[in-house]
Amino acid sequence: MAQKDSRGVAQDEHQSFIEWCIRTAVFVVFYAGQSAMINLSQFLGLLLYPFSKALYHDYIQQTQKCFGMLLVAITQFFAPSVFVVTTDESAKDFVKKDWKNGRLFLNVPERIILIANHQGMQFFQFIFLKRSWVADKDHLEKTMRDLAKSMKPLWLLIFPEGTLISECTRKTSQKFAEKAGLVDHKHLLLPRSTGLLFCMKELQESVDYIYDMTIGFDGVRSGEFPEDRYTLRRIFFEGRYPANIHVHVRRYAIADIPKDESKFTEWLRQRWTEKDALMTEFYSKGRFTSIYDSPQIVKIQMRNITELAHIWYFMVPCVIVWYLVNTYSFGWAIPSV
Known part of the structure; x- marks a missing residue:
């Protein structure tokens, strides 16, 4: 036990x-x-x-x-593990309860873009990238056009940071911030805006919202990295896993987001500044602030x-x-x- x-x-x-x-x-x-x-x-x-x-x-x-x-x-x-879900006012109905059976479910549109700060798939139409816009643009453009034509349910999951946060990537992000004259983050990496902006423009006719998730793990302190504490071996072989995974959700209407490249880049950096503040709060209190009297607890289990x-x-x-x-x-x- x-x-x-x-x-x-x-x-x-x-x-x-x-x-x-x-x-x-x-x-x-x-x-x-x-x-x-x-x-x-x-x-x-x-x-x-x-x-x-x-x-x-x-x-x-x-x-x-x-x-x-x-x-x-x-x-x-x-x-x-258990999901502890909090939201701000923009996503207050993200989690709802089915009063017939008492189960919780996610109340989101069938087609959304989802961004987050965490990290056989060829058949599932996962988009494999080389992290070079010159090399990836044509492939991404074709994929986005196919997704835009299809009206089937779609969750496009994007990590604007581009990679996992670690001691090495934090140093790289810090050096880039110093070189570009930007304010570096304490808990996150600087986001990349090009791919997200491109996907948003291509899908804006069929997707109305971007959902932003900020994720924190029990057992990880400020300055530590989740991938170091929770390896696959520790989680599944040794039975050492976060008792709670905290997810804070915000929602943005694509119609309200600037489409100009420079303005969008500034918009995204502002969201990441807010996310960094959320992570500071999490490491201080052990939780995110919720608009509910208490957060929504969602168990990871089969029906x-x-x-x-x-x-x-x-x-x-x-x-x-x-x-x-x-x-x-x-x-x-x-x-x-």
Whole structure:
């Protein structure tokens, strides 16, 4: 049973080497096995592409849904952190409760741009970039135009800082701030505006809002870096994870955001100055300020245990393919009498 220490780090006490081995083995088999099955099913889905692109994309969306369920499942079973959601007035209805079943849900439009200060995906249409605008512009332009034409639900997640915050990247950000005559941040990296501005312009006809999330973790103090304290090994193998993940949400109407490059850059830097102040508050109080009497607590868990079946059903086509390959490679299988 995980216990929370004075810094808000949940950890399994007195975990023996044998328990560590069992936990690690179960995680690897469960996560890696299911990921491999889902990825193999994606390759099988390519058979649909020549006949119906729409059917192919619907099929890939189902694999994406299953992968999302898998991520929720491993979090629920191996690192059951809790989201502590706060907002300002602009996003006061971000989290709502379904009074029929008591569950919380996110009350957002189907198509949004999401920016944050935290950090098989080819099939999911993730946009892989080289962090060079000259090299990335054509690829990003084509992708944005395709997304603009499609009216399917879309969450475009962007990290304007471009990378994770660490001791090395903080020094790089500080040097750039000094060279450019900018005020450096204490807890964040300086944001890059080019990519976000481009995406916003391309999608402004079908996307109305940008949601800004500022994220803080229990157990991380000012001057420390989350990636150093919470490695994948510590979280999933050793059972040491943040008991609470604090998320502060703000919302901005795209119609109200300047589209001129210099003005947008200044607008974005101002938002990051505010985010840095939010992080200062978080490290001081251990939480973000909420407009609610108390923050919204959102558990990371499946709606019911039967959702595990959705993850496993991708084993079916894999078993069928294995059977066909085995049969046609080695002759017809003759059942024993």
